[in-house]
Structure formats: structure tokens, C-alpha cells
Amino acid sequence: MSVFGGVFRQSSARLFSTGTCARTRMHAVPKLRELDRWTEKRGVFGVYDNIGILGDFKAHPKDLIRGPVWLRGFSGNELQRLIRKKRMVGGRMLTEDKHSLDKRISFLYRRFNRYGKHR
Amino acid sequence: MDFSPQFISSVSGESALPSNLRLPPNLIGVAPQKRASPSGSDLPVLRRCEADIPAHLAPAQTWLESLGSRDSEPLGVVDLHPDVFSVPLRLDILHAVEVWQRNFKRISHAKVKSRAEVSGGGRKPWNQKGSGRARHGSIRSPLWRGGGVAHGPRGPSSYYYMLPMKVRVQGLKIALTAKLAQDYLHIVDSLEIPTPDPHYLLDLVKHRQWGDSILIVDVGDEFPQNILKATEDMKTVNIIPAIGLNVHSMLKHESLVLTLEAVKFLEKKLLWHDVRYVPLYPFKLPYSDLP
Numbered sequence: 584m585s586v587f588g589g590v591f592r593q594s595s596a597r598l599f600s601t602g603t604c605a606r607t608r609m610h611a612v613p614k615l616r617e618l619d620r621w622t623e624k625r626g627v628f629g630v631y632d633n634i635g636i637l638g639d640f641k642a643h644p645k646d647l648i649r650g651p652v653w654l655r656g657f658s659g660n661e662l663q664r665l666i667r668k669k670r671m672v673g674g675r676m677l678t679e680d681k682h683s684l685d686k687r688i689s690f691l692y693r694r695f696n697r698y699g700k701h702r
Numbered sequence: 703m704d705f706s707p708q709f710i711s712s713v714s715g716e717s718a719l720p721s722n723l724r725l726p727p728n729l730i731g732v733a734p735q736k737r738a739s740p741s742g743s744d745l746p747v748l749r750r751c752e753a754d755i756p757a758h759l760a761p762a763q764t765w766l767e768s769l770g771s772r773d774s775e776p777l778g779v780v781d782l783h784p785d786v787f788s789v790p791l792r793l794d795i796l797h798a799v800e801v802w803q804r805n806f807k808r809i810s811h812a813k814v815k816s817r818a819e820v821s822g823g824g825r826k827p828w829n830q831k832g833s834g835r836a837r838h839g840s841i842r843s844p845l846w847r848g849g850g851v852a853h854g855p856r857g858p859s860s861y862y863y864m865l866p867m868k869v870r871v872q873g874l875k876i877a878l879t880a881k882l883a884q885d886y887l888h889i890v891d892s893l894e895i896p897t898p899d900p901h902y903l904l905d906l907v908k909h910r911q912w913g914d915s916i917l918i919v920d921v922g923d924e925f926p927q928n929i930l931k932a933t934e935d936m937k938t939v940n941i942i943p944a945i946g947l948n949v950h951s952m953l954k955h956e957s958l959v960l961t962l963e964a965v966k967f968l969e970k971k972l973l974w975h976d977v978r979y980v981p982l983y984p985f986k987l988p989y990s991d992l993p
Contacts, residue, residue: 600720621915621937629803629950630942636871637971638945639993640985645862650809654860661856668857683819690818 662691735911737885740765740779748778749962753973759784766962767888769895769929772906780889780962783969785976787882789875796880796949798865799873803950808861817842817850871975877952878968886913888959893920893941898931903939913956919944921963944968 619625634642645656653671654664665688673681696702740763748766755761762784765776782788817823823842830837838845844852881887895902907916915938918929925941933941940955944964952958960968985992 598719600722623937626937626940626954627942627951628954629948630946632803632948632950633870633874634945635985636867636874636975637947637968643986644806644864648807648809648860648862650860651858654809654858654862656862658860658862661859664857664859686818687816 662688662695665691737765739763740776743779745776745778747781749780749965751781751783751969752966753783753969755784759788762787762882764882764887764889767890767910769890769893769906771896772902772909777891780965782882782965783973786875786969786972787879787887789872789879791880791883792872792876795869795873796876796953799870799949800953802863802865802870803948805861806863809858810855810861811858812855813857814851814854816852816854816856817844820848820850823849868975871972873949874947874968875972877949878958881952881958886957888912888957889965890959890961892926892961893918893929894926895928895932898928900932900936900939903929903932903936907939907957912959914938915955916940916957916959917942917951917955918959919947919964920961921967 631647632644634647635644643656648655651668651672653668657664657667659667665684669684669688673684676684747763751761761781763779763781766778766780767776768774817840820842823840825840827838827841828835840849842849844850878887907913918933918939918941920941921944923943929941933939938955940951942951944967947968
């Protein structure tokens, strides 16, 4: 109701601030990072995401993803990702990394399948 | 009704309005002048829709313009299919498609070492009993400084998921409808411009009040050399093939410029999803009745 009163009656809103509410000091507010919203990457982000539906289904958007081989077009929890990694690149991993991977897989298998409420 | 504020000198006396009510002088609030609606004009309809329009809907109409010279008048009127350019504006679908575009490509490489991966920490630091200190089994447990992280981010992880095909198609249609409804859609007969000078394009855009950022869409691999050279170094004017059209780019760029072939291509591709059958196997494998 007071909003309509302020719109239709001119100069009925207060012309000075009394400064009673919200005495927040703004002296230590960090400055916003100056970002260029129109770099090459940001300007053409998302192009070709609909390459399937607009391009006769010869390609799929998951082919656009740049990343590790075992993660392109795949999502899963940690155990699923590690098992997939072991299957796809385990043969060419370094010894120590392979050892850590195996240890982690066996730890997660035991944790998910033997302990807790969800087994 | 005039809503201009009355500037009466107030209690403080230094300025008319307090600082929290004063508007900055460079505020971008100038609304572009509205163009006349093409429905009541004398110019001929230069393009009708190829697909059949349902009987209860009327085609959306918009001007056909030319990039040839800065001051050229609209050449005619263009019909646009209502099932692509006048769909109900579902902002939730638009939001879902935009969030999908941001996230499905995302791979986070954040990884921290767990207590098993941090070097050292195999030996029990001191006896279980007798030393007076707290009992510990390894110096790399998460309790220790320099120890592993218990529940940190583990390994490169992906945020991949796919929205249903029809949702993504509907998102494109809604974005096109929104651009048309807000006067940010411009149809152009072809992308021929007289000079490869970027200033010509900037001048044209400013004169016609098209906006700050333009997305130009055309079909095919070949674009005219002039427009390619002109947009090469421009950040806010981008040219993409019609296959690359997507909701994020349409929302990022203020104005959308489509050629007539691009409109035909988009209508054909987007309308097919309304009449297709459910796929028995992925569409990338050959179907006998699909081209």
C-alpha cells in the first residue's frame, strides 16, 4: 500500500535518510575482481553444444568434452570413476600411481559394501 | 503520467537527494525506439513458412533487413513459424538448458592426497602406552599437520549429464521466441557487406540500435570474406554457423541476426522433433526413412 502511495503522490517519499537501520560499516568489503566478460573463450562458450540436434546426429555433445579419456561423457561416484580409470588407462600408469589406485579401489569397495547403512 | 522527482532542498542542504537515492549519470536506461510492427505495412511478404502451420495459429512476422548500407530501409516482411518463434516462454526450461550447457562439459581436476597417498606415515610414531602423549598410528593421519585430507575432492571428476533431446530443442525454441518478442531478433537476406572494415559494422549496429553484442548466424561452411574480416577482431560481434546455435550464446549476446537460410534450416531442424517417432536406437545409426 505504501508503495502505491509513493508512486502516485509525488514527493511523498522521505527526501533524507534517517540512518537508523543497518549500521553496517563497508570499510573492509573486498573489491570485485575485474573480469573481461568478452574474451575469446567466454564469447564463444557453448557453441556447438547442440551439434547433435542441429547437425544430423553425426556427432554428440559429449564428443566436445576435453578431459581425461576415462571421464569423457561419463559421470559416477569415486569408485566407479576409479574402476573405469583402471580399465581404460591402468595398463599405462606409473607404478606408484597404479599402486595408490589399487589401494584406493579396495578401500572404497570395502567402505561401500561392508560398513554403514547402505551396503 | 510524469514520475520525475521533485528536487526540493532537504535537511542536509548539500545535495537534493541522499546518496542512496541518486542515480548515476551514465546509467544504461535508454530504451531503444520501438520499431513499427510489420503487420500493418505495405511491404510484401518475402518469405512464407515451408512447413504447415496449424490452423489455430498465425505466423509471427518480422522485418527483412539488409546489411548492404547503413541507412537501408527494410526490404520486406518475413513469416516465421509460430511453433518455433511463438512458443510459450518457459523460463524454467531455459534455465535448465543454460545450466546444462555450463555444467555437462565441466571436469574438475581438484584432488588432494589422502592419508594413504601422503609420503611417509607407515610407522607408529611412539608406543601406544607409556609416553604420556595421545595415541597415534601414523604421522599422516588427518588429525596431524601435514597429514592427508579425510574427505577432500578426489581426482578429476566430471559433472556430465544429458537433458532429454526434446527439452534441449524446446530450450532453443524458447530462446528464439524470447529474442523475437523482445525485439532483439533481426532477419537479414545475406551477410554481404561492402567493406571489410569493422567500423562499418559498428556504425551500422549503433545507427539501427541493435544493441551492444550481436550474434550473427548463417548456414554452411563458407561465409563472405568481408564479414569474416570485419568480425575477426571484434569481441562483442561474433559470427557462428547455424549448427553452433545454442541457448547460452543467445543469452550472452544481446541481439541475434539470422539469415533467411538460417531461419529455414532452424525451422526444419526444430520442427521435426514435434512429429518424430520415439527412437528405437540412437539417431546416429542409420534409419531407413531418415535422410
